[in-house]
Structures are given as C-alpha cells and as structure tokens.
Amino acid sequence: MGRLDNKVAVITGAASGMGRATAIRFAGEGAAIVIADLNQEGGEAAVRECRENGGRAVFQKTDVADEAQVKAAIARAVSEFGRLDITYNNAGLGGALGPIENTTVENWDRTFAVLLRSVFLGIKHSVPEMRKVGGGSIISTASIAGILGAAGPLVYSVAKCGVIHLTRCAAVELGKDRIRVNCICPGGINTPLLHKHIPGGEEATRQLLQNIQPIPKVGDGDDIAGMALYLASDDSQWVTGTAMVVDGGFVARGSFLGGPSVFDVPTRWSGPSFEKD
Numbered sequence: 001m002g003r004l005d006n007k008v009a010v011i012t013g014a015a016s017g018m019g020r021a022t023a024i025r026f027a028g029e030g031a032a033i034v035i036a037d038l039n040q041e042g043g044e045a046a047v048r049e050c051r052e053n054g055g056r057a058v059f060q061k062t063d064v065a066d067e068a069q070v071k072a073a074i075a076r077a078v079s080e081f082g083r084l085d086i087t088y089n090n091a092g093l094g095g096a097l098g099p100i101e102n103t104t105v106e107n108w109d110r111t112f113a114v115l116l117r118s119v120f121l122g123i124k125h126s127v128p129e130m131r132k133v134g135g136g137s138i139i140s141t142a143s144i145a146g147i148l149g150a151a152g153p154l155v156y157s158v159a160k161c162g163v164i165h166l167t168r169c170a171a172v173e174l175g176k177d178r179i180r181v182n183c184i185c186p187g188g189i190n191t192p193l194l195h196k197h198i199p200g201g202e203e204a205t206r207q208l209l210q211n212i213q214p215i216p217k218v219g220d221g222d223d224i225a226g227m228a229l230y231l232a233s234d235d236s237q238w239v240t241g242t243a244m245v246v247d248g249g250f251v252a253r254g255s256f257l258g259g260p261s262v263f264d265v266p267t268r269w270s271g272p273s274f275e276k277d
C-alpha cells in the first residue's frame with residue numbers, strides 16, 4: 001500500500017530537478033500526477049519515469065505565471081484522474097539577478113510573476129476542487145533565501161519570502177476547509193537551476209555545495225521529495241502554515257555572517273533552466 005494511494009496531484013516545475021524527483025516519488029506511492037511545466041521534452045520524460053515507477057502521469061504544458069494556464073493544469077487533473085488532492089507549486093527560476101540599482105522594474109515583475117504570482121494562482125484554483133473532495137494539501141517551494149537576507153539574489157529572495165507568508169495567510173483562511181497549506185525551504189540543491197550557470201556544471205556545483213552546510217552532503221531532489229511526500233500524505237494531517245527547512249543545517253548555523261556569498265552574482269536575467277539565457 002502506498003502513502004498516496006488514490007490521490008491526485010498537480011506538480012509544477014516537474015520536468016526537472018526537485019519537482020521531477022517528487023513526481024517520481026509520488027508515483028511510486030500510488031498517486032496520479034499532472035506534470036505541469038514549460039519544458040515539454042523534460043516533462044514527457046518525467047511522465048515516462050513516473051509510469052516506470054508504477055504511477056499514472058500526464059504532461060500539461062503550463063506557464064505558471066499565466067492564470068488561464070494554471071487553471072487548465074488543475075482542470076486537467078480533474079478531467080484525467082477525477083479529482084484533486086495535492087498541488088505542489090514548485091516551478092522556479094533565478095529571475096532578475098544582480099545589484100538592486102541595476103534591477104529593472106520589468107525584471108522585478110517577471111521574477112515575481114513566476115515565483116510568487118504562480119503560487120497565488122496555484123492556491124486560488126486548487127481550492128474549489130479540494131473543497132469538493134473534503135480537503136487537500138497545497139505545498140509550495142520557497143527557499144532558505146526567503147529566510148536569510150544574505151542567502152540569495154535580492155528579487156528571488158524577496159519573492160520566496162512572499163511565498164512563506166502567503167503560505168501562512170492561506171493556511172489560516174483555508175484550515176476550516178481541511179485544506180492544508182505548507183511550504184518547503186530548500187538549501188543549496190544540485191539541480192539545473194544552479195548548475196546551468198556554474199562553470200563546470202553539475203560536478204563543479206557539487207563541489208561548491210558539499211561543505212556550505214553542517215551536514216557535508218550535497219542536497220538533491222530526493223531530499224526535497226521526502227519532505228513533499230510527508231506534507232502531501234495524511235501523516236501531516238495536523239500540519240499547516242509551516243515553512244519546512246530542508247537544508248542540511250544551513251539556517252541553523254546562521255547566515256554567511258555578512259560579506260560576499262557564493263550566491264553573489266553579476267546583473268543578468270536567469271530564465272527557466274532548460275532555456276539558454
């Protein structure tokens with residue numbers, strides 16, 4: 001028996017990284033999954049991996065910044081699998097990077113649309129479907145950058161902080177409907193979002209991330225999938241409004257104690273990891 005038997009999930013950003021790892025894990029626990037992502041090739045590969053892991057899955061091409069497309073991804077879960085129990089708002093990108101004085105309003109808005117408006121839309125359009133089945137679990141990916149001022153690029157960090165507070169506010173509003181709302185704050189995870197920009201790619205990123213937290217192990221998608229599974233399952237039935245830190249102890253030690261960090265970057269735009277910037 002799986003921990004998510006008979007449950008239906010929409011996972012955004014599941015063509016790659018931690019979303020993909022989570023989709024495969026959920027599939028192995030009995031869930032049916034809508035993989036919602038801009039990346040068609042990666043999304044279709046994730047569908048195959050979910051099926052190989054024993055689950056049902058379909059791909060829905062989705063830009064999470066677009067309300068109609070988020071609504072369509074939720075509707076796909078219902079048309080394909082009959083209900084919606086779990087929404088994981090996970091898609092993300094680096095967005096506007098660099099010093100505040102070089103950040104354009106346009107890039108501020110684009111970053112917020114993908115990282116924060118998307119979470120609002122995912123919650124908004126999940127609620128009616130979850131009410132119909134007596135409740136549900138909404139999970140979003142925030143970041144330790146939304147907790148620690150020094151741990152990430154500015155616009156990204158502020159948007160992720162917004163995800164944490166949106167989680168709390170929505171949890172308060174939706175508790176009466178048995179709809180739980182939680183977010184996950186990953187530390188440094190070796191996914192394409194990070195390693196597409198780091199010279200030397202995945203291996204160089206691995207070396208960079210090995211020792212930045214007390215546990216000398218590089219975070220990977222499975223570390224996040226484990227927390228997402230807990231939050232999606234009935235094991236967390238009395239858990240709502242939380243920001244679960246999954247970071248090998250990075251936040252426990254505190255920030256970088258000021259000064260430049262490994263995340264300090266020059267001004268540029270960082271789009272979805274499957275696209276060249």
Ligand SMILES: NC(=O)c1ccc[n+]([C@@H]2O[C@H](COP(=O)([O-])OP(=O)(O)OC[C@H]3O[C@@H](n4cnc5c(N)ncnc54)[C@H](O)[C@@H]3O)[C@@H](O)[C@H]2O)c1
Nearest residue numbers: 013016017018038063064091092143188189191193272273
């Ligand atoms: N990698 C890290 O160190 C780290 C740390 C903390 C938080 N995060 C967050 O984790 C989440 C997952 O990122 P990841 O590290 O697995 O990266 P990833 O690039 O491997 O996966 C992100 C996915 O989101 C998709 N995506 C991007 N923009 C989209 C859009 N507008 N609509 C639909 N899909 C879109 C991409 O195509 C990709 O498949 C993101 O929200 C990211 O901000 C990452």
